[in-house]
Amino acid sequence: MKEINRIGVFTSGGDAPGMNAAIRSVVRTALYENKKVTGIYHGYQGMIDAEFTDMTSHAVSSIINRGGTILKSARCLDFKTKEGRAKAYANIKREGIDALVAIGGDGTFTGAQILSQEYDIPVMCIPGTIDNDLYGSDYTLGYDTANNTVIEAIDKIRDTAASHNRVFFVEVMGRDSGCIALQAGVGGGAEAILLPEKETAIAELIELLEQAEVRNKSSMIVIIAEGDKNGGVYNVAKHVQEKFDHFDIKVSILGHLQRGGSPSSFDRVLATRMGYTAVRELLKGNSGATVGIRGIDMITTPLEQALNNREFKLNEELLEIAKVMSF
Amino acid sequence: MKEINRIGVFTSGGDAPGMNAAIRSVVRTALYENKKVTGIYHGYQGMIDAEFTDMTSHAVSSIINRGGTILKSARCLDFKTKEGRAKAYANIKREGIDALVAIGGDGTFTGAQILSQEYDIPVMCIPGTIDNDLYGSDYTLGYDTANNTVIEAIDKIRDTAASHNRVFFVEVMGRDSGCIALQAGVGGGAEAILLPEKETAIAELIELLEQAEVRNKSSMIVIIAEGDKNGGVYNVAKHVQEKFDHFDIKVSILGHLQRGGSPSSFDRVLATRMGYTAVRELLKGNSGATVGIRGIDMITTPLEQALNNREFKLNEELLEIAKVMSF
Amino acid sequence: MKEINRIGVFTSGGDAPGMNAAIRSVVRTALYENKKVTGIYHGYQGMIDAEFTDMTSHAVSSIINRGGTILKSARCLDFKTKEGRAKAYANIKREGIDALVAIGGDGTFTGAQILSQEYDIPVMCIPGTIDNDLYGSDYTLGYDTANNTVIEAIDKIRDTAASHNRVFFVEVMGRDSGCIALQAGVGGGAEAILLPEKETAIAELIELLEQAEVRNKSSMIVIIAEGDKNGGVYNVAKHVQEKFDHFDIKVSILGHLQRGGSPSSFDRVLATRMGYTAVRELLKGNSGATVGIRGIDMITTPLEQALNNREFKLNEELLEIAKVMSF
Amino acid sequence: MKEINRIGVFTSGGDAPGMNAAIRSVVRTALYENKKVTGIYHGYQGMIDAEFTDMTSHAVSSIINRGGTILKSARCLDFKTKEGRAKAYANIKREGIDALVAIGGDGTFTGAQILSQEYDIPVMCIPGTIDNDLYGSDYTLGYDTANNTVIEAIDKIRDTAASHNRVFFVEVMGRDSGCIALQAGVGGGAEAILLPEKETAIAELIELLEQAEVRNKSSMIVIIAEGDKNGGVYNVAKHVQEKFDHFDIKVSILGHLQRGGSPSSFDRVLATRMGYTAVRELLKGNSGATVGIRGIDMITTPLEQALNNREFKLNEELLEIAKVMSF
Incomplete structure (x- = not known):
């Protein structure tokens, strides 16, 4: 050597x-x-x-x-x-x-x-x-830092979510990997999580949200990894909106802020x-x-x-x- | 009484x-x-x-x-x-x-x-x-809390911005008011700020970014209020991308997280x-x-x-x- | 069963x-x-x-x-x-x-x-x-949350430390366990860490700080677990002050804020x-x-x-x- | 000119x-x-x-x-x-x-x-x-940044305070000025605030805390500026402890972390x-x-x-x- x-x-x-x-x-x-x-x-x-x-x-x-x-x-x-x-x-x-x-x-x-x-x-x-x-x-x-960044964003959305009939979509990073989506979804208490590794049909998502509504949740947060196979957060949001016309759908795309931070x-x-x-x-x-x-x-x-x-x-x-x- | x-x-x-x-x-x-x-x-x-x-x-x-x-x-x-x-x-x-x-x-x-x-x-x-x-x-x-939320997001984006030739677009709240965009743009050190109250033609924005590039800035952050009159952040980003094909354009849409937080x-x-x-x-x-x-x-x-x-x-x-x- | x-x-x-x-x-x-x-x-x-x-x-x-x-x-x-x-x-x-x-x-x-x-x-x-x-x-x-709380405090102290000849003592929790002190000391970039599990004579600490000074560090941060065996942070600070009379000694006692937080x-x-x-x-x-x-x-x-x-x-x-x- | x-x-x-x-x-x-x-x-x-x-x-x-x-x-x-x-x-x-x-x-x-x-x-x-x-x-x-730093500390202390019969003392900066103590005391929801500009006899503080206890507050936070005239936070804490022997007194000294931070x-x-x-x-x-x-x-x-x-x-x-x- x-x-x-x-x-x-x-x-x-x-x-x-x-x-x-x-x-x-x-x-x-x-x-x-x-x-x-x-x-x-x-x-x-x-x-x-x-x-x-x-x-x-x-x-x-x-x-x-x-x-x-x-x-x-x-x-x-x-x-x-x-x-x-x-x-x-x-x-x-x-x-x-x-x-x-x-x-x-x-x-x-x-x-x-x-x-x-x-x-x-x-x-x-x-x-x-x-x-x-x-x-x-x-x-x-x-990875740990990015997860903390995402849950802080979800926490803030949750603050404002409580008062209205709303579904919030939050797109997080992960083209091939749903790790952030899953970890931050669990840590943020999301109602649904869409991952690249696991196909979730939009119909399935809608059913999930309907059940949550039945259980009296007045607001719901859906975390969606950018690599999800359903055509992107806006497409998913559009389909959900059609079925949930009594709900207000809001989208956040966190983007590169997930890469930064101390x-x-x-x-x-x-x-x-x-x-x-x-x-x-x-x-x-x-x-x-x-x-x-x-x-x-x-x-x-x-x-x-x-x-x-x-x-x-x-x-x-x-x-x-x-x-x-x-x- | x-x-x-x-x-x-x-x-x-x-x-x-x-x-x-x-x-x-x-x-x-x-x-x-x-x-x-x-x-x-x-x-x-x-x-x-x-x-x-x-x-x-x-x-x-x-x-x-x-x-x-x-x-x-x-x-x-x-x-x-x-x-x-x-x-x-x-x-x-x-x-x-x-x-x-x-x-x-x-x-x-x-x-x-x-x-x-x-x-x-x-x-x-x-x-x-x-x-x-x-x-x-x-x-x-x-207002003050929302401004702090936005500059924290910009700070994180700035961290990751420094290494690549990139233009970052960050859409912030303000349908009729550019207060958050201006305050957070100044506080975040943005290279350009687009407001509903003040028309900034896309051509003008591109010129601004070109000048910044000449001054050797390797990354640039553009803050755009949701009420900007240029057809939305994706439309502006698309037009800038056409002229800046040697740059990578990235979009963040902060959305309702600006309403929450302690x-x-x-x-x-x-x-x-x-x-x-x-x-x-x-x-x-x-x-x-x-x-x-x-x-x-x-x-x-x-x-x-x-x-x-x-x-x-x-x-x-x-x-x-x-x-x-x-x- | x-x-x-x-x-x-x-x-x-x-x-x-x-x-x-x-x-x-x-x-x-x-x-x-x-x-x-x-x-x-x-x-x-x-x-x-x-x-x-x-x-x-x-x-x-x-x-x-x-x-x-x-x-x-x-x-x-x-x-x-x-x-x-x-x-x-x-x-x-x-x-x-x-x-x-x-x-x-x-x-x-x-x-x-x-x-x-x-x-x-x-x-x-x-x-x-x-x-x-x-x-x-x-x-x-x-434990992870407490560590994040402590390094945020250290980061802030580090900001203000750079300009003066100063030694900062930060007392953190841990009556019998030095886990927080060690983890946060490494994460915060401390110059010295005092733990309950490991006796560090004050003389040894002073030597360490003198070496750091020789290497041109203009400010130093010492993390000290509350269970340290040298008679408490003020006692240690006093002894160090005697040898480092050209330095300004400052003490922070984080206390119960380490137990709280999201x-x-x-x-x-x-x-x-x-x-x-x-x-x-x-x-x-x-x-x-x-x-x-x-x-x-x-x-x-x-x-x-x-x-x-x-x-x-x-x-x-x-x-x-x-x-x-x-x- | x-x-x-x-x-x-x-x-x-x-x-x-x-x-x-x-x-x-x-x-x-x-x-x-x-x-x-x-x-x-x-x-x-x-x-x-x-x-x-x-x-x-x-x-x-x-x-x-x-x-x-x-x-x-x-x-x-x-x-x-x-x-x-x-x-x-x-x-x-x-x-x-x-x-x-x-x-x-x-x-x-x-x-x-x-x-x-x-x-x-x-x-x-x-x-x-x-x-x-x-x-x-x-x-x-x-000033604004320091106030935010202090209320974040108080918020964390408040989290852990709720469950026990405790009085928390938090010493904040201000040798001659009680601005931080007052602003952060109000923003943090403190039960009492001690300032350099205004003498508060310890007896008065104790009365205040007794009244708070009567109103069923199980935990109390006292903000004390470093310039307070009652002999320092430990002295005040000692006197309060004598009267409040059924309470656990805890002290935090924030120190120079109030000077730092983004x-x-x-x-x-x-x-x-x-x-x-x-x-x-x-x-x-x-x-x-x-x-x-x-x-x-x-x-x-x-x-x-x-x-x-x-x-x-x-x-x-x-x-x-x-x-x-x-x-």
């Missing part, structure tokens, strides 16, 4: 709360171990463009509580080409970077895996995405542990893997395994509980 | 944060003055349906910090008829109510004025609406002062007026004057400042 | 955010299973005084987001006597309660265990305390799952156990085991990480 | 939320008017030490929502000497600064007045302090308007004055007048209202 003297760290793909806390942890752990750290801006694009900066302990002070990522992020098409990766590696080499910590989602993992295989450079990944849709960790970075305590500590573990694993000789949390323990999973598996984190039991709670 | 022994209090129209704090203040002030209080549910509809409840000091404890209104609210068509009002007055009479405090917007004020004129019952109004569009007060109840310190104290003043004015013989704040002082304005005037609260200077700040 | 027709639910000991969400879940799960539910006010004291109320689905609507406990809580000396428990059981019997769900800490668990043994009544416990000091669950109810997404979903599991386990014939979470799964642990064991949740690694991060 | 080409801006004294928003506004307004801006670090100390930085529009982006001050603050003894001020002025001169905007409290105002008189340099002040104790503005910068919408817009006005007034030839808000309008007040007057912002009526509300 080649000695590691300088570690490169970057964020890639969609940003998530906690990424800054992870960067800080990578930097401080490496410095503590007498290693140097280079921050790479704009993810893989920044490797190709050699956007590098030397990271000091000061550079990461007062960022643990910041949303977004100080290293910026970007999607990068060039990196998908052999030429792009060659250029990236040449830059890394010239900068003296011996190992990488990549923070992001499955696109980030894929890039890291290819690079580490083609050029034999040690890489550890940290799962950072609000969608909680990566294999190898009970929770991804940013990370929760959970995400900050998770990010800190993940950054620490990623560096320690690199220094122990581990590579081509992602860190994760199982229970209260840090684990690592080979990238190949992480990328080829899917865990159904939509706890089936929670689906059942959601139904029971709206009873 | 007839002696007042029992005061009726109700909320009407769209709800707003601080209404509960105002109810609490009306109740406690009246009890302190050895008067009795009846809570009327569902606004004018509850008068017609005789939905009354006796209000004790305990009934209003721990509500100062709650969004919504414990007395519920409703819109009421029947009250616009002479028969409806006759029925309402008969119920009020039977309940022993000698005077009313009405909390709501201009619809509420109109109803209160007609009733007080037709039946000679003393009425004081409290301006409760997040839109800040009523004459007779520098601030309406709920009231801010400002709104709680304003509500408390308004409730106190409304009751004291009734007991001093005042009627047919709304309370309000001017500077740090409580004032009253005759309903006729309040309903027939409009103050342009869109501080012209603030429009100029918004432009300067996005420079 | 005797059939269960009516379940009694109560909260006892210090309250914690999420207790209301747990009550709601117990009630709705039981009703869904066609059982009846009695709410018992003021914990064991309310059993002795027969303070009972029938719980409908409506009684628990809109409480999922409320701090505190709608069933109140109390400490109860009488229940420690045989006579007290006899009276409690007689009341339970008369009310037709066949099984109990107890929400609280180890005092609550002990009471539940004794009662279930003396009178053969099925009991399931839910660990509700912000201290996270119970065996049988990775997390107790309220529960986090994590605590709401945990509470909902725990309430659901407690009722389902009772109906399956389980008794004398506590529910808990391990990883993402619900588990149960016999009360005897839960009361006689201690898990050192102060992840040793996290102690090490705290040190590395303040480097 | 000499032409102004470069404006210096600094923050001084205790920091307050909104200072960054004011700095941003000063910078952007000046740049918009084709002027240059120098940021002066650490207030008057930085003038003496020539800690200057050129301010671009980018330098102030994304700071509108940050607590603290990016220009840091400090107290400065040297500036009280003629030599100190001579050195400061020489540095200012060399930097090419033609005018100053000073953000801070009365110490800041005094320094600005002396400098502008001794050296004939135009100065405008912005009142930045959470204490709201300056003449010339209905509200000082940071500024509220109100403070951000106020800061933006004040910064804009300060620059515009300088450019119009105004000097030796402070900006302020009266009602919804910006005003200016000569420093001499501002420093020699006091407005009793403790709205007398609000004191009465506080009493009525706790009834």
Whole structure:
């Protein structure tokens, strides 16, 4: 095993709360171990463009509580080409970077895996995405914060909901994953939750709402993941409105505010542990893997395994509980 | 002047944060003055349906910090008829109510004025609406809280905005009033603000964004009031997207969450002062007026004057400042 | 196994955010299973005084987001006597309660265990305390919320800290458990953390702060659990002040605000799952156990085991990480 | 009037939320008017030490929502000497600064007045302090944010208060000013409020609490400003405990967290308007004055007048209202 003297760290793909806390942890752990750290801006694009900066302990002070990522992020098409990766590696080499910590989602993992295989450079990944849709960790970075953001929005809607005959539709993030919709739906006390993973016919939704009305609920909140298969929140709302003409239908589309915000305590500590573990694993000789949390323990999973598996984190039991709670 | 022994209090129209704090203040002030209080549910509809409840000091404890209104609210068509009002007055009479405090917007004020004129019952109004569009007060109840809700959303979007070439559109409440859009746009540091009171052609917006891009802004936030005259946020976004094809356009529609939430310190104290003043004015013989704040002082304005005037609260200077700040 | 027709639910000991969400879940799960539910006010004291109320689905609507406990809580000396428990059981019997769900800490668990043994009544416990000091669950109810409350306070202090040569001491809850201090210290980026489980001599703290000063930190935050063995926050502050006379020492004592607040997404979903599991386990014939979470799964642990064991949740690694991060 | 080409801006004294928003506004307004801006670090100390930085529009982006001050603050003894001020002025001169905007409290105002008189340099002040104790503005910068911080703390305490016989003491900032205590006491629904401006004998407080107990309040919250004349919160608590031995007394000392936090919408817009006005007034030839808000309008007040007057912002009526509300 080649000695590691300088570690490169970057964020890639969609940003998530906690990424800054992870960067800080990578930097401080490496410095503590007498290693140097280079921050790479704009993810893989920044490797190709050699956007590098030397990271000091000061550079990461007062960022643990910041949303977004100080290293910026970007999607990068060039990196998908052999030429792009060659250029990236040449830059890394010239900068003296011996190992990488990549923070992001499955696109980030894929890039890291290819690079580490083609050029034999040690890489550890940290799962950072609000969608909680990566294999190898009970929770991804940013998921907890996003859930808190969504339930605060639902709480506010609930305040105003109580007085009128109204159905509120709240669209939340999740193109392929209903994790936020389910977690925030249960946490927000929603009457119905529509997920990409589970088809709910509009007829079924209407029946559910009719039953809720019979049970004397004067207002109802429906959480709908953006990846729901019923043609989008406005289409669902339109169909429900036709049957519920005595109800006022209101729509909120939370959008990108779910990606921002100061990370929760959970995400900050998770990010800190993940950054620490990623560096320690690199220094122990581990590579081509992602860190994760199982229970209260840090684990690592080979990238190949992480990328080829899917865990159904939509706890089936929670689906059942959601139904029971709206009873 | 007839002696007042029992005061009726109700909320009407769209709800707003601080209404509960105002109810609490009306109740406690009246009890302190050895008067009795009846809570009327569902606004004018509850008068017609005789939905009354006796209000004790305990009934209003721990509500100062709650969004919504414990007395519920409703819109009421029947009250616009002479028969409806006759029925309402008969119920009020039977309940022993000698005077009313009405909390709501201009619809509420109109109803209160007609009733007080037709039946000679003393009425004081409290301006409760997040839109800040009523004459007779520098601030309406709920406006400050709504502004805080919107800037928190903008802050979160800003977190995630920094890394990508993106234009974010955030639709905020305000069908006829751009107060929230302007205040939250300035407070959130938006690059552009579209208001119902001021036509901004889409071409003008695009020019503004192009200038911002030239000044090297990698992300931009546009606040758009729901009453903007350009055909809705999606239409504006579509037109901007056509010119900004190298940018990613994202839309958030905050919707009714702006109506909810625990009231801010400002709104709680304003509500408390308004409730106190409304009751004291009734007991001093005042009627047919709304309370309000001017500077740090409580004032009253005759309903006729309040309903027939409009103050342009869109501080012209603030429009100029918004432009300067996005420079 | 005797059939269960009516379940009694109560909260006892210090309250914690999420207790209301747990009550709601117990009630709705039981009703869904066609059982009846009695709410018992003021914990064991309310059993002795027969303070009972029938719980409908409506009684628990809109409480999922409320701090505190709608069933109140109390400490109860009488229940420690045989006579007290006899009276409690007689009341339970008369009310037709066949099984109990107890929400609280180890005092609550002990009471539940004794009662279930003396009178053969099925009991399931839910660990509700912000201290996270119970065996049988990775997390107790309220712990996550308390951590978020504390880091928000630290974030605010950090804002004002940056400009002056200052040491800030923040006392957090935890008489016997340093969980909050450690988690919030890491999440808040504290320079030093003092815990009840681990003696840190004041001399050691001063050395730590001197090193931080050498590394050019112009402000430092020290988190100190109330159970720290150095004579209290003011005593520690005084000793540090003597050595750091060029620094301004400031003290915050967060106190009971750590117990309140709207529960986090994590605590709401945990509470909902725990309430659901407690009722389902009772109906399956389980008794004398506590529910808990391990990883993402619900588990149960016999009360005897839960009361006689201690898990050192102060992840040793996290102690090490705290040190590395303040480097 | 000499032409102004470069404006210096600094923050001084205790920091307050909104200072960054004011700095941003000063910078952007000046740049918009084709002027240059120098940021002066650490207030008057930085003038003496020539800690200057050129301010671009980018330098102030994304700071509108940050607590603290990016220009840091400090107290400065040297500036009280003629030599100190001579050195400061020489540095200012060399930097090419033609005018100053000073953000801070009365110490800041005094320094600005002396400098502008001794050296004939135009100065405008912005009142930045959470204490709201300056003449010339209905509200000082940071006051609204601090009030929101305090009521959020009180709300959390209220959550946990409901179940036990408890008296909670919450110490808030205000050595000479009871503004925060009164505003947050009314907004938080406190049972009693102790202010520096108004002596409340402990005997009187105890009587008040006894009356509250008679009215069946099971928990009570007392807000006490740090400047209260009864020997500090612990002393008051001790005396109350002696009489209320059946109550559990709990103390929270909020401390410096009241100074931090992201500024509220109100403070951000106020800061933006004040910064804009300060620059515009300088450019119009105004000097030796402070900006302020009266009602919804910006005003200016000569420093001499501002420093020699006091407005009793403790709205007398609000004191009465506080009493009525706790009834």
